[in-house]
Amino acid sequence: xxxxxxxxxxxxxxxxQRVPQYLIASYLGFTPEYxxxxxxxxxx
Numbered sequence: 648x649x650x651x652x653x654x655x656x657x658x659x660x661x662x663x664q665r666v667p668q669y670l671i672a673s674y675l676g677f678t679p680e681y682x683x684x685x686x687x688x689x690x691x
Contacts, residue, residue, distance in 0.1 A: 648675045656689060671676055 652675060656663050672682040675685065 648677070651675065652685060653689070660689070 651670070655671075668682055668686075669679045670681070672679045675682070
């Protein structure tokens with residue numbers, strides 16, 4: 648599921664920015680806090 652998020656960010660950055668993070672987290676079965684950790688890893 649993390650890989651799906653990484654691919655979404657890579658291929659559709661505009662979509663990922665428009666959709667609230669809590670909805671993306673819910674869709675992927677993550678908590679918003681866990682998605683936040685994943686996003687931090689992407690930035691580094």
